[in-house]
Amino acid sequence: MSSQPSTDAAAPARKSAPSASRGPSVPPASRRGGILLHPVFWLTLVFAGLMIAVPLHGNNVALREDLVLVAVAIILASNLNLMIGYTGYVNFGHIVFYGLGGYVGLYLATVRHWNLVLAALAAGVSVSLLALLFGVGILRLRGAYFALATIGVLVAVHSFVSNFDPFGRSEGMYVSFDSYAPLGGPMRALWITYFLVIAVMALSMILSLAIKKSKFGLGLFAIREDEGAAVVLGINARVFKAVIYSLSAFLPAVAGALMFYKNGMIDPSIAFEYMLSLEGIVMLMLGGQGTVVGAALGGGLYERLRSYLLTSPRLSNFHLVIAGGLLLLVVLFAPGGLIGWLYRLAPRAQRVIE
């Protein structure tokens, strides 16, 4: 096209210099090497490495139990970010994936005696497929109506599971002690599941980065900005939304399977903790929705704060009050969250920290 004969419009194009000089003005996303050379990719690996090395050093079990919750928060926030931050669809019922994954994983690992990793993957796949099914239905809705429907999904799944015999109805399921035998006994099993959860955490962040740097991600951001315009520009919004909804279910479901196996039991009220579903949104707002590092940072920090408040004798009943206040402050004074604030202080950071 560019080499076509001259016209009124082509003239200015030729005037503005050979394309070589435009090189630096093209944003960094077009660098060669893809995400493997991206700083956030390496940051994720180093972070995951530290999460494993630090508690392992000196067999610090208490620290491990703290950090596993941080990892879960990061997993939930990162995957929720795919919907809220990337696509602009608020999902109030994101925890449903985590809980369902826990149920499916636990069922396969304890009742059917599957290998833990296989059970967790199967949980991820089946919950993703279910999400795809839900997604095709409820993603016809937009804005507040979609958000309401996600609450509907959460409540519906909760009551279904509470009445589903193979999943132990409202009493839930327990992991028998000998289920840990294949992993070399409970002590080792706890460490192994911890490592796996950390791996899922790292994968969540890398998945977020990979999507953000892809054509698919560009399409999602376009949908977030203006779905009508996105469709007119050629994006099949219906398919994009269903795929991302389903994708955002996969790793949380895997994490759920691992976590509830590690905890040794599951019941509907802990699997589908409504409050945690809402707190996921606070995590995103706090860290900065739409960014990989922001979601992780928000998830990690919020989880630490929450654990501190819950275990503090004087403040334990106030943790949601403080969470609500925090959300209010963030929305009012730093609508872009911590990362948005960083971007404002140092705009160049946008090129490095996604």
Add this chain to the structure above:
Amino acid sequence: MSALLEVMGVSLRFGGLLAVSDVSFSIAHGEILGLIGPNGAGKTTLFNIVNGVYKVDKGKILFEGTDITNRPPNDVVHLGLSRTHQIVKPLNGMTVLENVTVGACFGRDYMGLKPARNAAMEVLERVGLADRAETAARSLTIAGKKRLEVARALAARPKLLLLDEVLAGLNPTEIREMVPLVRGLCGRGITIIMIEHVMQAVMSLSEHVFVLAEGSIIAEGTPAAVAADPGVIEAYLGHGAAKKWGAPHVQ
């Protein structure tokens, strides 16, 4: 020569309002077709029908002989039919370059991210937005946003481009800059249908004009002939206007 786009007997009703009623027209390759008419005549609705935003109640639309009636907009883009919006729809949180990259990525060629970015940069130079590539779309002026609309549509490499009032809201200088841009597109082999109120621009750009009023085509022909048509004058100015004014005024 066969028509690029053929619209045959298209009708659309919104509740009690017949927004577009039995409209037929066609456009050949390389033409610039003007679509004019008073406010509320159904011009934008007609665009929305052609690119699939609205589904028609009756009628048929052929694009290069392919039936595209009621195909969703994202499908139609892949065939080579792009449009701009009268009320601009920039992807506000994204940069100008990203906006246009979206157009290239999901357009006719379905380009990969990197070639799309290069193509987008090329288009931005062509429409004169290259120096704003890294600014957020929301911070463009209205003239800039209209250019962005055009750039995004162009990045999709359309065969047919629907321009919905790209000149509305621009000042005379900006209009003077925009007119050669549109003419240049046609020189590159892009067929154009433009909705426009700025008659001066329509006169200088298109040889053939349709007039839409209350959902139907009431006149067609060269811009000068159409502007002199008593039916058209009445549609714009009310009953009896043609007689009162005597000779048509064309501004």
